[in-house]
Amino acid sequence: xxxxxxxxxxxxxxxxxxxxxxxxxxxxxxxxxxxxxxxxxxxxxxxxxxxxxxxxxxxxxxxxxxxxxxxxxxxxxxxxxxxxxxxxxxxxxxxxxxxxxxxxxxxxxxxxxxxxxxxxxxxxxxxxxxxxxxxxxxxxxxxxxxxxxxxxxxxxxxxxxxxxxxxxxxxxxxxxxxxxxxxxxxxxxxxxxxxxxxxxxxxxxxxxxxxxxxxxxxxxxxxxxxxxxxxxxxxxxxxxxxxxxxxxxxxxxxxxxxxxxxxxxxxxxxxxxxxxxxxxxxxxxxxxxxxxxxxxxxxxxxxxxxxxxxxxxxxxxxxxxxxxxxxxxxxxxxxxxxxxxxxxxxxxxxxxxxxxxxxxxxxxxxxxxxxxxxxxxxxxxxxxxxxxxxxxxxxxxxxxxxxx
Numbered sequence: 001x002x003x004x005x006x007x008x009x010x011x012x013x014x015x016x017x018x019x020x021x022x023x024x025x026x027x028x029x030x031x032x033x034x035x036x037x038x039x040x041x042x043x044x045x046x047x048x049x050x051x052x053x054x055x056x057x058x059x060x061x062x063x064x065x066x067x068x069x070x071x072x073x074x075x076x077x078x079x080x081x082x083x084x085x086x087x088x089x090x091x092x093x094x095x096x097x098x099x100x101x102x103x104x105x106x107x108x109x110x111x112x113x114x115x116x117x118x119x120x121x122x123x124x125x126x127x128x129x130x131x132x133x134x135x136x137x138x139x140x141x142x143x144x145x146x147x148x149x150x151x152x153x154x155x156x157x158x159x160x161x162x163x164x165x166x167x168x169x170x171x172x173x174x175x176x177x178x179x180x181x182x183x184x185x186x187x188x189x190x191x192x193x194x195x196x197x198x199x200x201x202x203x204x205x206x207x208x209x210x211x212x213x214x215x216x217x218x219x220x221x222x223x224x225x226x227x228x229x230x231x232x233x234x235x236x237x238x239x240x241x242x243x244x245x246x247x248x249x250x251x252x253x254x255x256x257x258x259x260x261x262x263x264x265x266x267x268x269x270x271x272x273x274x275x276x277x278x279x280x281x282x283x284x285x286x287x288x289x290x291x292x293x294x295x296x297x298x299x300x301x302x303x304x305x306x307x308x309x310x311x312x313x314x315x316x317x318x319x320x321x322x323x324x325x326x327x328x329x330x331x332x333x334x335x336x337x338x339x340x341x342x343x344x345x346x347x348x349x350x351x352x353x354x355x356x357x358x359x360x361x362x363x364x365x366x367x368x369x370x371x372x373x374x375x376x377x378x379x380x381x382x383x384x385x386x387x388x389x390x391x392x393x394x395x396x397x398x399x400x401x402x403x404x
Contacts, residue, residue, distance in 0.1 A: 028245025076198030084197030090232035
């Protein structure tokens with residue numbers, strides 16, 4: 001009895017807070033009811049204020065978020081043969097396009113296209129253009145910056161981590177940082193969870209997708225996303241704004257790289273008889289002869305045995321010095337055109353490969369030896385330097401098998 005009395009006295013002295021309650025309207029607008037008070041009078045006022053807030057919001061059509069969640073339809077459809085698995089980050093290329101239909105507090109369509117890459121806050125970023133605006137995403141699809149009519153309207157430091165690769169059901173993470181806008185800086189904290197995997201239907205069709213939910217620290221919804229490995233992006237996205245939600249649903253997409261005309265029939269790997277060796281650098285014409293017009297590099301096709309999907313050469317002295325390698329070490333990726341009929345390759349011309357599966361590379365010829373025991377479709381860890389920024393990357397690479 002004395003312990004209970006002591007606890008009551010302590011609560012009266014330090015104050016009492018009514019538990020915060022998040023409420024939501026039929027259009028996705030959210031409000032939060034909560035209060036705090038000190039002492040007997042303060043506590044009584046706090047509880048009364050809290051109950052008044054809840055009753056007012058109920059009168060306006062808001063319901064408890066927990067009750068709302070219990071009445072929602074399933075986020076994904078479970079089907080026989082559709083089971084979740086780990087999925088790594090996608091590789092994007094210039095020319096990828098996704099088109100979305102918008103509803104909620106905003107309507108219309110949104111065409112989003114990858115128009116290239118640029119450096120943003122020391123990171124290589126995909127530039128996604130939509131209308132007169134641009135979205136800069138890291139290679140892990142984390143939001144770095146938002147631009148509206150060439151003016152920076154938001155910058156996230158560190159980038160907002162909307163995905164944590166590989167995705168798998170049950171995975172959780174928190175993204176904390178600072179968002180700088182035109183009016184100042186805001187501390188941000190968002191909690192993410194991969195809550196399910198299954199089939200979702202949107203105007204573009206049916207897709208297998210991971211369902212991700214992000215919430216604030218006090219439980220309000222920030223966004224819902226349905227990420228499809230096939231589309232390499234979300235097929236549905238619900239953003240919760242102050243006024244309500246904005247829903248984006250996929251109506252069409254194209255993963256054909258820039259300058260490539262998609263085939264009318266399903267893409268097939270080239271037959272062994274049609275495969276050619278990797279391209280070699282062109283040799284300049286003699287001074288007495290006019291220079292021939294250079295033809296564009298051809299897309300790489302598998303040589304004999306396992307390979308990394310790109311032509312390789314020996315780094316020159318300047319490149320060796322830039323990445324800190326001794327002569328005879330490493331391999332540089334030569335110019336090549338991406339083959340749309342092969343899986344995406346996360347290497348660019350000029351990248352310098354320094355190790356495979358933790359083993360230092362002793363020249364281009366060493367690659368074949370390191371891959372000799374690997375089977376088609378397996379993965380290895382490639383460590384490389386990219387571009388002039390000497391940014392070290394580690395990415396799993398798919399091994400393809402060419403001619404026996």
